[in-house]
Amino acid sequence: MFDGMVKIVLAGPVGAGKTTTLRSLSDDEPVSTEMPLTDGPMGEKTTTTVALDFSTVMLDDGTPLQMFGLPGQDHFAHMRPIILQGALGVIVLLAADQPDILTMCSEWLDAIQSITPDTPIAIGITRSDQARDFRMDALRALLAERKTTLPVFTIDARDREQAQQLVRALVYSFA
Amino acid sequence: MRFDIRIAALSQAFEQRLRIAASLLGAYKINMQVDAWNGTRCHLLIAAGDDLYGQKALDIAHRRGTAVLAVGAAVNDAEYPVIGRDAAAVDIARRMRELLKPTTFAPTAKPDDAATALHALFDGAWRHRPVDVLLDRRVVYLRPQTGRIFAATHSDLLAIQQALAEDSGELGLRAPEALPEHAISSSLEAYLLHIAHAANEKLPPYPDGRYHLKAWPDLGSVPALRDAMAVVARLTQGPTSPSELETALNGSPAASLIRPSLWAFSAAGLLQADAVAPQTAPRPVADARKQGIWASIARHFGLKR
């Protein structure tokens, strides 16, 4: 058993699929604090994460693996360092139908790497079934520019096996 | 190849001219069979646009991506091609030829006559190039640059995936054309890995040499072949050879995925042959305690390493 907290953090903007992915990765229903968002319309989305999503799975050696969903809104940015500190791995989620996906990707990688530079990162692209125009090349170019080859997977966040692919990619990010 | 033309709610006079048109097309070596529509897949449906049954048939066929031709009148606000109910046989022949053209008459290009589509895509002239693969009226659009494959329907993706895996001789290839309006898309690397895995014995051993991956292939949608990630991890670290991979992964579930991975990622345009080392940051090395935790996480999420 590992002493100290073992955690994986899910990051990304509002609507990226953090809550959905966390639910797919969990054995039990995650504890979520969802409240109606008051600062503007969010399309078909009526609720969003304004606090933390949280869930635990029990590993076979008895260690609880804790999984946190970071609040996506900018005005919760002050919470990020606290949660990211000491993370074993980070999954960045982005929605394929988000027009500014490249900027988002860049900003989230910067934010994470400024807090915890050596933590492995995997990137999950959700909702690609809703975005015919989504392509991988721009994201890959962005990563090449940053001199890194992070896994970037399109997933259906609602599918447990596909969500798990992201954790598996984190596992393989170690030498 | 024989084209399956179906008709619905046509007048006897039109049907007669249609049959003459069909025989005229025989001169172009375009052979067709004309039968009553029965709801199954066909190459072209010709139906009365001013008849309720005809309209319904046109709508259903069109939704499935089948070419349609409305006779007499356009259907409500649908933009189906229309031909006059008094059109002469030569005009009918010309329209049929045009409508069948986009997918089925396109010149099929193969590197040489001996190669099948499977080999053209994986170890032939079309690897890591944009290309359309045809099977009957189905088409999939491979666009390696974007990392995506497109099709009109999921069933088109699956049917052609299966045909490629079986190394079917029925498949055709053509230079890339415009995507259908409501195309769906999916990970190209996942698609190619599925095929290369299923067609494993049909592909030769991957040529000796040193290779690396310039980006992680998109494997989010292939959890069944999750162990390919072990191959990917090594290929993203730096140049390695097929035999080094065999040695390193010998006895692991990833061993049987080495060859399919190399062929698939090469066909997708992500695998680079080297002399030079890639420009990637060194991967973090976990300390012993963390290694133990990662091993538990790996087991929990279904990885046997």
Ligand SMILES: Nc1nc2c(ncn2[C@@H]2O[C@H](COP(=O)(O)OP(=O)(O)O)[C@@H](O)[C@H]2O)c(=O)[nH]1
């Ligand atoms: N079609 C589709 N919808 C998704 C996918 N992932 C998430 N969603 C939906 O996108 C919306 C936002 O997801 P959510 O998990 O709440 O995003 P969060 O704000 O990052 O927590 C929800 O309506 C989800 O059901 C996906 O892969 N495909």
Ligand SMILES: [Mg+2]
């Ligand atoms: Mg949420």
